[in-house]
Amino acid sequence: MSLPSRSHFADLLSLAHDLADSSRSVILPQFRKQMAVANKAGAAAFDPVTKADRGAERAITRMIRAREPDHGIVGEEFGRHNEDAPYQWIIDPIDGTRSFITGTPMWGTLIGLLHDGDPVLGLMDQPFTGERFWADRAAAYARTSLGKPRKIRTRACGRLSDALMMTTSPDLFERGVEADGFARVKREARMTRYGGDCYAYCLLAHGLVDLVVESGLKSYDIVALIPIVERAGGRVTTWDGGSATSGGRIVASGDPVLHERVLKLLNK
Incomplete structure (x- = not known):
């Protein structure tokens, strides 16, 4: 870039x-x-x-x-x-x-x-x-x-069992691949909170939560948040590890190690 x-x-x-x-x-x-x-x-x-x-x-x-x-x-x-x-x-x-x-x-x-x-x-x-x-x-x-x-800055959190996760609503995940992937991550995370929208990503950049998993986003839902999270030390990608700029299924993590582990779990 x-x-x-x-x-x-x-x-x-x-x-x-x-x-x-x-x-x-x-x-x-x-x-x-x-x-x-x-x-x-x-x-x-x-x-x-x-x-x-x-x-x-x-x-x-x-x-x-x-x-x-x-x-x-x-x-x-x-x-x-x-x-x-x-x-x-x-x-x-x-x-x-x-x-x-x-x-x-x-x-x-x-x-x-x-x-x-x-x-x-x-x-x-x-x-x-x-x-x-x-x-x-x-x-x-x-x-x-x-x-x-x-x-x-984001905070270090390499283990999903220690991670605090946020998402806007469980209703946004379609039945099947999306709902099942989110459920796998939720079962292993320490805690999940709902209702965040853009605020969740800023809390992640602030080092207060560790993970945001979402789906169905548009470009205008995520583009502004990518530089904030990444320049605070985190990562933002699609569930398959690609660019998040067009939206879709999004995962944001404060710790790159945690990010890789969550991607594997989402795509299991």
Whole structure:
């Protein structure tokens, strides 16, 4: 992977922070308020979206087009723009809308950047708690609303029997290969917690949990999180060990040794 120069990266990261600030001003006034919830999935399922999702993505898109008009954009709510550009911003304005509409603060705004298909920059903003996680060229950082940025690292955990695992919901695993693979890992892990969405990956980068196993993700669910986890010392791949940038079945681990052991178990 070839990263932008230091000065160019600094400009891109500054833009990512500005995008998060802009989306935060749209989202936060709507949190824990009564609002209409639309269903993007139709009668067959439930995929909620609110005016906060759509308003935040509009705010992010406007700023990118104003400051980097040659860049592409892939957003959950409004699709693709300038999709042949070398730089592509991958946006999920509210990752965890189900948590958002129930007043649970396990959601966040995801702002990722691909360069020639590689994830070079990632940021997750949680407006309600005032937390922000991001990756620079060589490390990952966390900041609270009152504190200074501090470097974060994953923790060593080579044995699955010692691992704390998170996933958004067991309902996301399809019967058969996915559900069976997840069940094998869950039986051997020390503890499993649900409901994390993007927050789980940031807790992993922070060294508070060891493993995240999920399925059915889209690119906008994971691209921003890859640099945060990997520059904190972890790994993010698909279940077969491939690139996670297109989403799908995802496993993220804080310890590379643990990662290899979980891949074998998922594919047993």
